[in-house]
Amino acid sequence: MSSGSLAVIGGGVIGLSVARRAAQDGWSVRLHGTADRGASWVAGGMLAPHSEAWPGEERQLQLGLESLKLWHSGFLEGLPDDVVTARESLVVAVDRADADDLKRVAQWLSAQGHPVTLTSSARDVEPLLAQGIRHGFRAVTELAVDNRAVVEALASQCERLGVTTAGPVESLGDVDADMVVIANGIDAPKLWPDLQIRPVKGEVLRLRWRKGCMPVPQRVIRARVHGRQVYLVPRADGVVVGATQYEHGRDTAPAVTGVRELLEDACAVMPALGEYEFAECAAGLRPMTPDGLPIVGSLDERTLVAAGHGRNGFLLAPWTAERIAAELKARVPA
Numbered sequence: 344m345s346s347g348s349l350a351v352i353g354g355g356v357i358g359l360s361v362a363r364r365a366a367q368d369g370w371s372v373r374l375h376g377t378a379d380r381g382a383s384w385v386a387g388g389m390l391a392p393h394s395e396a397w398p399g400e401e402r403q404l405q406l407g408l409e410s411l412k413l414w415h416s417g418f419l420e421g422l423p424d425d426v427v428t429a430r431e432s433l434v435v436a437v438d439r440a441d442a443d444d445l446k447r448v449a450q451w452l453s454a455q456g457h458p459v460t461l462t463s464s465a466r467d468v469e470p471l472l473a474q475g476i477r478h479g480f481r482a483v484t485e486l487a488v489d490n491r492a493v494v495e496a497l498a499s500q501c502e503r504l505g506v507t508t509a510g511p512v513e514s515l516g517d518v519d520a521d522m523v524v525i526a527n528g529i530d531a532p533k534l535w536p537d538l539q540i541r542p543v544k545g546e547v548l549r550l551r552w553r554k555g556c557m558p559v560p561q562r563v564i565r566a567r568v569h570g571r572q573v574y575l576v577p578r579a580d581g582v583v584v585g586a587t588q589y590e591h592g593r594d595t596a597p598a599v600t601g602v603r604e605l606l607e608d609a610c611a612v613m614p615a616l617g618e619y620e621f622a623e624c625a626a627g628l629r630p631m632t633p634d635g636l637p638i639v640g641s642l643d644e645r646t647l648v649a650a651g652h653g654r655n656g657f658l659l660a661p662w663t664a665e666r667i668a669a670e671l672k673a674r675v676p677a
């Protein structure tokens with residue numbers, strides 16, 4: 344079955360997810376990319392609507408939950424099992440004020456029936472936590488994935504489905520296809536200037552387990568450390584520590600202050616990490632919108648957009664692919 348030709352612009356997790364889904368629906372897909380792997384190569388890979396939740400951000404929570412359900416119910420099909428690196432998050436607090444904040448969020452979530460449970464014995468759940476850390480909550484349906492493995496597996500799957508690849512697009516007028524999806528993250532406004540998407544920088548570290556070290560934690564650990572946030576995301580060979588968040592144009596140089604704070608906070612939460620190998624630091628640019636919600640839908644008869652996923656592009660990739668698939672279905676060329 345052929346549905347027509349589709350050009351997807353951007354080869355990050357969003358472009359790849361959209362391309363894969365459209366190819367499965369019978370579109371003849373060409374994926375335009377650049378050598379720069381974008382935010383998707385840097386991300387932590389948490390699929391964490393509950394532990395990201397905050398009163399007032401109900402729509403983000405709802406989208407995140409819809410998308411997490413899709414991760415659990417089909418999005419992982421065809422991807423290697425080991426792209427999933429954790430199946431629970433534990434959110435903990437280091438001091439009293441942090442604990443009060445977390446308690447408020449957990450109570451707000453559980454009052455709405457979400458599967459989160461408060462704990463005052465966090466070290467019974469995760470013995471590697473620093474002494475003195477007691478309070479937190481567990482989010483038992485959340486996942487974490489190896490972001491790079493997901494990107495590579497989606498790219499291979501696209502290739503198997505017959506998706507072809509091409510270089511960057513300078514202007515939409517140059518694109519020869521029945522339909523076009525703009526999915527190029529922070530660069531989307533270069534192709535469609537009305538899109539309000541700005542880069543928000545984030546540093547992350549990769550720490551590698553080595554012989555003699557305490558084992559890698561089994562679940563994502565998210566912590567408030569004296570008002571700052573840090574997370575530890577398990578990988579097969581260590582942990583990803585993230586992430587700072589601030590605006591600094593398109594700068595992707597990891598800055599000393601960001602790296603120092605992440606290391607201090609990570610070791611305050613899990614002192615055993617001090618023995619790990621410091622393998623990598625990197626910074627990426629989150630494509631952020633003014634209201635923190637992604638821009639997914641139609642721009643004109645030929646053009647769709649899937650961009651502006653901010654802190655949650657991995658989490659929201661399945662939901663985005665489904666939304667774009669539904670838009671495309673309504674427009675199969677005669």
Ligand SMILES: Cc1cc2nc3c(=O)[nH]c(=O)nc-3n(C[C@H](O)[C@H](O)[C@H](O)COP(=O)(O)OP(=O)(O)OC[C@H]3O[C@@H](n4cnc5c(N)ncnc54)[C@H](O)[C@@H]3O)c2cc1C
Nearest residue numbers: 355357381382383387388389512528545627655656657658
């Ligand atoms: C530090 C950090 C931590 C994060 N942690 C998480 C997390 O734990 N969980 C989560 O869900 N999300 C996380 N995110 C967010 C997530 O990484 C992004 O939302 C997601 O990667 C956005 O995907 P994208 O495909 O839209 O953009 P990108 O991954 O940036 O990809 C866009 C691609 O388009 C290409 N491109 C640009 N212009 C053109 C053009 N003209 N033609 C062709 N191609 C073009 C770029 O080179 C790039 O490869 C994190 C982000 C950062 C920075």
